[in-house]
Amino acid sequence: MVRNPLTPEERRRGERLGEVLREARGGRSMVAVAASAGISAETLRKIETGRAPTPAFFTVAALAGALGLSMDELLTHCAPAPAPVPGSLPEPGVLPLTA
Amino acid sequence: MVRNPLTPEERRRGERLGEVLREARGGRSMVAVAASAGISAETLRKIETGRAPTPAFFTVAALAGALGLSMDELLTHCAPAPAPVPGSLPEPGVLPLTA
């Protein structure tokens, strides 16, 4: 096919990424952080609210730099499963991706 | 404006990213690595050849995972300036981004 429309899992993964970024921003304003990262405030808002679930690599890198975050840390924090008790419901539909 | 068309600097940054990824792939085939990362071989080829200069965050993350690379390492390796003698030509138009 051509560019399948993003699965619900992928969208929720984007939401988690947004939450992590917003938390890391703390009290600073969107405008300030966006300017510091070299992106527009509109873009930052879309990423934080999860409306841009799969931002570009260098966009995230710029944000991580502006927020003092490690890229690997970021991946870990917005990672897939929050320790769902290994052995319970297999939950069909998980996407490892970070393996 | 609306999505300015990627500067030459951004494109060369994508080429460096591709080179690093290709080097990390070593002898393995594109098809194998792409499958391991959960992306198509076509996409991997476009990234490696620099024809997709700004890939998605999670796409790069999947590739880094498949290749055993650290995201921060990746950023450092495909980084901006190769130590251009601090104090020479200021080169107007550099994009820190990774700061």
Place this chain on the structure above:
DNA sequence: CCATGCCGTCATTCTAATACCGGTTCAACC
């Protein structure tokens, strides 16, 4: 009252991701 900060929506342009095609190179094999 007015500024600040965030949100929703609409509109726009460029690009990522995917697939398919043929072409090339290089090796092994008949």
Place this chain on the structure above:
DNA sequence: GGTTGAACCGGTATTAGAATGACGGCATGG
């Protein structure tokens, strides 16, 4: 020598989404 296969490349086409701007709305606080 011819051919077969693997692996990569360049081009083209398609769809969905990133990135950006602009306008209006809604709180909170000076």
